[in-house]
Amino acid sequence: MSIARTTLRLRVPARAARAYATATKPNTAYTAVSHPDNATPEPTKAMIQEQSQYLLNTYARPPILFTQGKGCTLTDSAGREYLDFSAGIAVMALGHADAQLNKVMADQAAKLQHVSNIYWNEHAGELAKALVEGTRKAGGLGLDDTTGAKVFFANSGTEANEGALKFARKYGKDIGGESKTGIVCFNNGFHGRSMGALSVTTNPKYQAPFAPLIPDIRVGKYNDADPATIASLVDESVCGVIVEPIQGEGGIGTASPEFLTALAKRCREVGAVLIYDEIQCGLFRTGDMWAHSALPKEAHPDIVTMAKPLANGFPIGAILVRDPVAEVIGVGHHGTTFGGQPLAAALGVHVLQRLSDPAFAESLKKTAAHLDARLSALPAMFPSLLKDESRGRGLIRGIPFKNEKAPAELVRLARERGVLLLTAGSDAVRCIPSLIVTPEQCDHAVNVMESCLSLMEKDF
Ligand SMILES: Cc1ncc(COP(=O)(O)O)c(C=O)c1O
Numbered sequence: 001m002s003i004a005r006t007t008l009r010l011r012v013p014a015r016a017a018r019a020y021a022t023a024t025k026p027n028t029a030y031t032a033v034s035h036p037d038n039a040t041p042e043p044t045k046a047m048i049q050e051q052s053q054y055l056l057n058t059y060a061r062p063p064i065l066f067t068q069g070k071g072c073t074l075t076d077s078a079g080r081e082y083l084d085f086s087a088g089i090a091v092m093a094l095g096h097a098d099a100q101l102n103k104v105m106a107d108q109a110a111k112l113q114h115v116s117n118i119y120w121n122e123h124a125g126e127l128a129k130a131l132v133e134g135t136r137k138a139g140g141l142g143l144d145d146t147t148g149a150k151v152f153f154a155n156s157g158t159e160a161n162e163g164a165l166k167f168a169r170k171y172g173k174d175i176g177g178e179s180k181t182g183i184v185c186f187n188n189g190f191h192g193r194s195m196g197a198l199s200v201t202t203n204p205k206y207q208a209p210f211a212p213l214i215p216d217i218r219v220g221k222y223n224d225a226d227p228a229t230i231a232s233l234v235d236e237s238v239c240g241v242i243v244e245p246i247q248g249e250g251g252i253g254t255a256s257p258e259f260l261t262a263l264a265k266r267c268r269e270v271g272a273v274l275i276y277d278e279i280q281c282g283l284f285r286t287g288d289m290w291a292h293s294a295l296p297k298e299a300h301p302d303i304v305t306m307a308k309p310l311a312n313g314f315p316i317g318a319i320l321v322r323d324p325v326a327e328v329i330g331v332g333h334h335g336t337t338f339g340g341q342p343l344a345a346a347l348g349v350h351v352l353q354r355l356s357d358p359a360f361a362e363s364l365k366k367t368a369a370h371l372d373a374r375l376s377a378l379p380a381m382f383p384s385l386l387k388d389e390s391r392g393r394g395l396i397r398g399i400p401f402k403n404e405k406a407p408a409e410l411v412r413l414a415r416e417r418g419v420l421l422l423t424a425g426s427d428a429v430r431c432i433p434s435l436i437v438t439p440e441q442c443d444h445a446v447n448v449m450e451s452c453l454s455l456m457e458k459d460f
Pocket residue numbers: 089156157158159161190191192193244248249277278279280281307308
């Protein structure tokens with residue numbers, strides 16, 4: 001029933017799901033370190049040292065170098081296997097080295113990789129159609145049989161948001177004149193690091209060194225659904241409102257339906273474009289195509305931005321725009337060299353096809369329910385460490401802590417036991433595994449977390 005610590009191979013117990021579903025005592029089988037950070041092989045150490053002389057020092061990384069991946073498992077240069085419960089930050093929806101995706105990539109790479117947006121290619125429009133029609137079918141973006149949407153392809157989440165903000169400005173000026181330029185965002189939001197996207201990412205740590213940022217940004221309180229507050233925040237001079245239905249980097253805060261409905265209503269009153277950033281929470285991570293698809297249509301946005309899993313690790317971003325906003329964007333208003341190139345788009349078509357299969361969503365929802373049952377048991381097991389609060393849904397989940405130093409410690413302890421997690425915001429650990437993760441793998445991740453939390457109890 002446990003990972004053999006001597007071989008460092010991941011053996012996830014096949015029937016752990018049933019065995020642990022009702023457990024009330026924490027699992028303590030993984031208290032011993034099995035994957036020490038400081039066991040880096042000498043050639044890897046030398047490689048890291050050399051590379052550090054050339055790479056800009058923007059990331060704090062442990063001395064681990066991954067050389068291979070398969071499914072939800074990553075292998076490092078020492079041959080140690082890790083359960084990847086972070087999926088490259090919510091990217092690897094179909095897992096690592098998916099055989100079918102590899103074939104699409106090889107076939108398309110051999111046929112045509114890039115032509116620029118000066119010409120048409122076979123797959124950009126195919127992916128755009130799949131996104132629009134998939135969204136219509138999933139009941140997203142307020143689409144019905146009489147309304148439509150269009151897609152602009154970019155290369156990352158940041159670039160998708162940057163474009164969405166530009167579209168909101170263009171729409172605002174077209175309908176309201178030169179002064180309709182205000183943009184509203186919310187505390188704990190994360191939308192990217194370019195000047196525009198950073199300007200609506202309210203974390204002072206990210207913003208302060210780069211100020212002044214773009215003007216006319218107003219910051220609201222996430223989940224404050226009071227109509228009077230929203231009315232003064234989103235006034236007639238506002239052209240766009242950007243918000244994550246589930247905040248990824250900010251700590252997995254989940255927007256209430258009342259908040260999003262009030263926001264959408266006010267946007268319609270003043271003619272502001274409502275942008276849902278679903279870069280981390282969208283594309284089936286919650287079990288539905290969009291985190292907002294399950295909400296009533298009155299809460300739906302005018303634009304959805306996406307990126308991360310769309311081509312399963314190949315860079316891509318996209319802006320899905322309802323027709324009334326799409327109509328104000330014409331030739332020359334926006335552009336990019338790589339966005340919508342045939343290789344990325346062909347991969348996107350394949351990923352979307354696989355994720356949209358009802359059997360896939362069904363299985364994901366079962367696994368998510370299993371993970372939920374395990375995570376929901378944690379606050380009662382560790383009342384001194386954890387807040388009694390459940391964050392996120394589907395396969396985007398947050399575990400909130402009472403002490404803000406604790407999340408990073410759990411991430412470190414779990415990594416040294418072969419499970420890769422992430423922090424989120426100031427107080428949470430984030431679980432965003434591949435969407436192909438199994439209940440047994442979820443059990444293993446939670447078992448390791450329980451073992452680590454047992455160790456942490458005496459220090460926090
Ligand atoms: C919600 C959200 N928006 C935007 C971004 C930025 O995306 P990218 O890093 O692809 O530029 C991220 C990245 O984590 C994100 O989670």
